Amino acid sequence: MRRASAESDVTSRAEEGYPGSSTRTGRHLEAGRAVDYPRTVRLTAAQLADFDAQGFLVLPALFSRAEVEVLRAEVPVLFAEDTPANIREKVSGEVRTAMGLHLRSDVYARLCRHPRFVEPARQILGTDQLYIQQAKINAKVAFSGEAWQWHYDFATHHAEDGVPEPLALNLHVFLDDVTEHNGPLVFIRGSHRGGPVRTALDTETTSYALWTVDNETVARLARAGGLQTATGVAGTALIFGDCLVHGSPPNMSPWDRSIFSVILNPIANAQTRFARPDYKHHRDFRPVAPLDDGCLLTARAGAAS
Numbered sequence: 001m002r003r004a005s006a007e008s009d010v011t012s013r014a015e016e017g018y019p020g021s022s023t024r025t026g027r028h029l030e031a032g033r034a035v036d037y038p039r040t041v042r043l044t045a046a047q048l049a050d051f052d053a054q055g056f057l058v059l060p061a062l063f064s065r066a067e068v069e070v071l072r073a074e075v076p077v078l079f080a081e082d083t084p085a086n087i088r089e090k091v092s093g094e095v096r097t098a099m100g101l102h103l104r105s106d107v108y109a110r111l112c113r114h115p116r117f118v119e120p121a122r123q124i125l126g127t128d129q130l131y132i133q134q135a136k137i138n139a140k141v142a143f144s145g146e147a148w149q150w151h152y153d154f155a156t157h158h159a160e161d162g163v164p165e166p167l168a169l170n171l172h173v174f175l176d177d178v179t180e181h182n183g184p185l186v187f188i189r190g191s192h193r194g195g196p197v198r199t200a201l202d203t204e205t206t207s208y209a210l211w212t213v214d215n216e217t218v219a220r221l222a223r224a225g226g227l228q229t230a231t232g233v234a235g236t237a238l239i240f241g242d243c244l245v246h247g248s249p250p251n252m253s254p255w256d257r258s259i260f261s262v263i264l265n266p267i268a269n270a271q272t273r274f275a276r277p278d279y280k281h282h283r284d285f286r287p288v289a290p291l292d293d294g295c296l297l298t299a300r301a302g303a304a305s
């Protein structure tokens with residue numbers, strides 16, 4: 001992976017209410033050519049180093065309350081749709097995962113192209129040739145939201161879709177406040193560093209078949225790196241790589257937990273098998289083009305007019 005170098009002429013994003021990131025009009029050198037980027041978030045050298053070492057980044061309040069409200073307003077309609085892309089919990093029948101969202105909602109189409117997602121992904125992967133592999137909300141309803149077993153995403157991407165290399169990035173934004181109580185993601189720090197570990201397909205535990213990591217391997221990786229619970233207010237974002245082992249416990253709290261996720265993958269690393277439905281791995285390999293930074297709020301204005 002190529003990296004952009006640290007920039008010195010930056011305005012602190014923290015001053016604008018986006019802690020931990022920086023903003024500038026970017027000119028990022030890659031593969032011998034200059035690419036002009038719109039004014040947007042750029043990760044700092046320290047964040048890029050953290051991502052390398054830990055395998056994930058937490059970006060507190062990357063999206064504002066007003067932006068989160070725009071995103072949340074779409075959810076009831078999307079969850080009420082009768083479509084196979086809404087996958088339900090095994091026990092309660094509540095929506096567990098709502099997929100294909102950039103094709104079902106203008107607001108989520110915008111979110112997938114948001115520069116606060118696309119620009120960091122381009123920076124980490126060193127290319128602007130990324131496609132939208134998957135776009136979904138993982139919900140965990142109060143009291144009954146079920147677990148995601150220990151896994152890493154590349155196991156599924158490789159076994160099911162024939163993705164060659166573990167390059168895809170998973171970018172999340174919390175649609176609810178996520179606490180230690182309502183089923184947060186838990187990462188095993190540094191678990192990506194040895195590359196893919198052994199997995200087995202679990203079709204029993206939940207309604208969503210998943211290639212999972214066995215307890216012995218989880219214990220070894222967790223002893224080495226420790227666990228990190230990813231919590232934060234609504235609007236907080238996560239970025240993690242394809243080999244990072246993660247999972248999340250059931251939601252036994254009285255508070256719902258919903259998290260949006262877009263997976264961006266280099267076009268050169270696209271799927272080579274097409275057995276799964278499009279909503280699990282999209283087949284539009286055109287590069288994702290970032291919109292302007294205010295694109296979520298203008299979506300709301302457009303809807304109101």
Ligand code: SIN
Pocket residue numbers: 138139148170183184185246247248259261
């Ligand atoms: C979760 O929503 O808790 C799990 C998400 C993931 O595996 O990416």
Ligand code: MN
Pocket residue numbers: 151152153246
């Ligand atoms: Mn996952």
